[in-house]
Amino acid sequence: xxxxxxxxxxxxxxxxHKKRFRTLSNIDIASIYTPEQLTDDxxxxxxxxxxxxxxxxxxxxxxxxGRLWTMRQFAGFGSAEETNRRYKYLLEHGETGxxxxxxxxxxxxxxxxxxxARGEFGKCGVAISSLEDMEILFHDIPLKDITTSMTINGPAxxxxxxxxxxxxxxxxxxxxxxxxxxxxxxxxxxAQKSYIFPxxxxxxxxxDTFEYGFxxxxxxxxxxxxxxxxxEAGSTAVQExxxxxxxxxxxxxxxxxxxxAIDDFAPRLSFFFNAHxxxxxxxxxxxxxxxxxxxxIKNLGAKHPRSQWLxxxxxxxxxxxxxxxxxxxxTRVTLQALAAVLGGTQSLxxxxxxxxxALPSEKAVKIALRTQQIIAEESGVINTADPLxxxxxxxxxxxxxEDETYKYFDRITKLGGVIPAIEKGFxxxxxxxxAYRYQKEIDEKQRVIVGVNRYxxxxxxxxxxxxxxxxGEERQIQRLQHLRKTRDQAKTDATLATLRKAAEGxxxxxxxxxxxxxxxxxxxxxxxxxxxxxxxxxxxxxx
Amino acid sequence: MAKKIRVLIAKPGLDGHDxxxxxxxxxxxxxxxxxxYTGLHQTAEQIVASAIQEDVDVxxxxxxxxxxxxxxxxxxxxxxxxxxxxxxxIGGGIIPQEDIPALKKAGINEIFGPGTPVDDIVCYIxxxxxx
Numbered sequence: 001x002x003x004x005x006x007x008x009x010x011x012x013x014x015x016x017h018k019k020r021f022r023t024l025s026n027i028d029i030a031s032i033y034t035p036e037q038l039t040d041d042x043x044x045x046x047x048x049x050x051x052x053x054x055x056x057x058x059x060x061x062x063x064x065x066g067r068l069w070t071m072r073q074f075a076g077f078g079s080a081e082e083t084n085r086r087y088k089y090l091l092e093h094g095e096t097g098x099x100x101x102x103x104x105x106x107x108x109x110x111x112x113x114x115x116x117a118r119g120e121f122g123k124c125g126v127a128i129s130s131l132e133d134m135e136i137l138f139h140d141i142p143l144k145d146i147t148t149s150m151t152i153n154g155p156a157x158x159x160x161x162x163x164x165x166x167x168x169x170x171x172x173x174x175x176x177x178x179x180x181x182x183x184x185x186x187x188x189x190x191a192q193k194s195y196i197f198p199x200x201x202x203x204x205x206x207x208d209t210f211e212y213g214f215x216x217x218x219x220x221x222x223x224x225x226x227x228x229x230x231x232e233a234g235s236t237a238v239q240e241x242x243x244x245x246x247x248x249x250x251x252x253x254x255x256x257x258x259x260x261a262i263d264d265f266a267p268r269l270s271f272f273f274n275a276h277x278x279x280x281x282x283x284x285x286x287x288x289x290x291x292x293x294x295x296x297i298k299n300l301g302a303k304h305p306r307s308q309w310l311x312x313x314x315x316x317x318x319x320x321x322x323x324x325x326x327x328x329x330x331t332r333v334t335l336q337a338l339a340a341v342l343g344g345t346q347s348l349x350x351x352x353x354x355x356x357x358a359l360p361s362e363k364a365v366k367i368a369l370r371t372q373q374i375i376a377e378e379s380g381v382i383n384t385a386d387p388l389x390x391x392x393x394x395x396x397x398x399x400x401x402e403d404e405t406y407k408y409f410d411r412i413t414k415l416g417g418v419i420p421a422i423e424k425g426f427x428x429x430x431x432x433x434x435a436y437r438y439q440k441e442i443d444e445k446q447r448v449i450v451g452v453n454r455y456x457x458x459x460x461x462x463x464x465x466x467x468x469x470x471x472g473e474e475r476q477i478q479r480l481q482h483l484r485k486t487r488d489q490a491k492t493d494a495t496l497a498t499l500r501k502a503a504e505g506x507x508x509x510x511x512x513x514x515x516x517x518x519x520x521x522x523x524x525x526x527x528x529x530x531x532x533x534x535x536x537x538x539x540x541x542x543x
Numbered sequence: 544m545a546k547k548i549r550v551l552i553a554k555p556g557l558d559g560h561d562x563x564x565x566x567x568x569x570x571x572x573x574x575x576x577x578x579x580y581t582g583l584h585q586t587a588e589q590i591v592a593s594a595i596q597e598d599v600d601v602x603x604x605x606x607x608x609x610x611x612x613x614x615x616x617x618x619x620x621x622x623x624x625x626x627x628x629x630x631x632x633i634g635g636g637i638i639p640q641e642d643i644p645a646l647k648k649a650g651i652n653e654i655f656g657p658g659t660p661v662d663d664i665v666c667y668i669x670x671x672x673x674x
Contacts, residue, residue, distance in 0.1 A: 104610075108557055116584075119556065123610050124607075193560075323658055358609070436566050436570075439566045439570070443660045443662060451658075452658040539582065
């Protein structure tokens with residue numbers, strides 16, 4: 001570290017030391033905003049009320065008076081048993097929804113005992129290789145009373161089948177289940193990179209889940225169209241907004257091309273955004289997102305307000321957490337979470353202070369949850385809907401975010417749409433460019449990161465970190481081997497054969513996936529059949 | 544003119560977080576080095592084979608999944624068996640301080656954690672490159 005060589009700013013240095021005032025997306029900011037900067041009134045719907053088209057001011061009339069956001073901490077590590085204990089701990093401390101983090105093998109549709117999974121068991125999430133693991137993960141958690149979000153994409157349909165099968169085995173009918181699967185493959189190609197199949201079969205699987213969802217599991221959000229990972233990969237707020245909404249419209253068009261009616265499936269589309277450091281820019285982003293989405297969905301023919309709603313989950317920005325002086329991350333997370341709430345989020349994850357070092361410890365995650373509870377129950381910000389609506393600055397910034405988003409829409413259209421733009425590396429290059437610029441600005445001290453390039457301190461971090469039990473991998477492999485020995489193998493073989501046939505055809509794959517899972521075919525075996533039929537995606541390595 | 548330093552930036556294992564790898568790759572290129580980026584999902588065998596084929600002076604591994612104690616050490620071991628002793632091996636990512644001594648003992652020359660200015664990595668390579 002170079003801290004000792006830096007001149008320390010004195011306490012008297014109160015004047016901000018920058019010449020330009022810009023948002024994190026590099027939008028230049030005036031020193032004051034007045035009504036004169038607000039133009040184009042009719043198209044902006046600034047006079048609309050919360051709960052009214054285009055939902056600029058929120059999707060519900062009474063917003064948090066009617067219902068608070070869901071406090072949903074993304075969690076998972078090690079075995080299903082360990083993660084089940086963490087869920088119970090979070091629920092005991094007032095969490096109101098569950099959110100499953102899977103380990104890398106699970107995200108890629110591999111079982112723990114497959115060669116590529118070596119060393120990855122339980123490291124960045126929980127390992128779920130079969131219905132048996134899913135049963136353990138939710139043991140003694142009432143599936144009909146809680147909603148569960150699952151961050152799973154490539155094998156989303158299979159893991160969703162595991163959740164449904166587990167509920168069915170407990171006698172809970174599918175139509176009572178509530179939750180979300182992320183299921184957003186386009187942003188995987190763009191940013192998060194846990195893709196499996198090429199775009200075409202991936203889109204087919206997604207539309208299969210839409211169709212099965214509104215018919216059979218009507219309270220389930222069959223996709224969470226995600227800007228979070230685009231932002232974490234280094235995009236600006238504008239890019240996050242534009243690329244996410246472009247992805248969303250691509251899914252809508254794919255489902256309509258299948259012949260699904262937009263008002264059948266659109267109410268179950270949900271979104272997921274990042275909450276980064278630039279407080280007002282983030283709030284403007286959420287407001288602009290709702291307005292753009294409602295307009296675009298209406299243009300595509302959606303008539304029901306619920307189809308036009310942009311409902312979203314927010315997670316505070318993991319990439320803003322510092323390994324240096326980790327305790328000060330609590331303050332960062334508080335500000336980011338507050339922006340999400342002022343922006344009208346339906347669900348929120350607050351990061352733990354230790355996440356630039358490891359997965360969160362119990363103590364760290366409790367503080368993160370308490371942060372949400374303080375915002376909800378002490379700060380008073382929930383008392384009125386869209387409290388910043390009408391702020392000249394926030395409205396101007398909302399308009400600007402919208403305008404910049406439409407510029408990106410035009411560029412994407414010129415490239416032939418989202419998938420051709422992915423194949424040309426457009427999004428990947430845009431994001432890499434922004435990520436590099438951001439890092440340079442930090443290195444050149446044009447942007448201050450407290451504790452990293454200013455106000456450094458040399459004390460070593462002394463917070464206790466969560467360690468993953470290295471013996472867990474072996475235990476999981478034994479469990480899998482036992483499962484394969486004791487199940488009705490003929491039945492498993494038969495369901496996998498049926499799946500292969502269905503995948504080679506065009507029918508909806510959810511029923512055959514459910515049959516595989518009920519017969520205790522593992523994730524790796526089920527996904528393996530689809531890998532055989534669909535092939536695998538390889539990306540161009542662009543930097 | 545002095546020979547340019549050649550660097551292989553590699554992503555071992557299943558981890559898809561490639562922001563850091565890409566930022567470092569660009570920074571090293573801008574600092575005048577020749578950079579080869581492997582892309583995602585590389586096995587230790589693929590990484591070491593690329594290093595030999597590309598005749599690099601440095602291998603830089605990036606990992607945020609927490610599997611560094613297995614995957615970084617796999618690369619270090621394989622480099623020893625393949626007698627790549629004159630190649631500098633460095634790594635970065637979400638790596639707790641307490642893991643660093645064991646990684647260094649296994650043959651990783653340096654670890655760069657979150658918040659490292661990219662210049663520190665450039666300077667480290669320039670000072671420590673073995674050939």
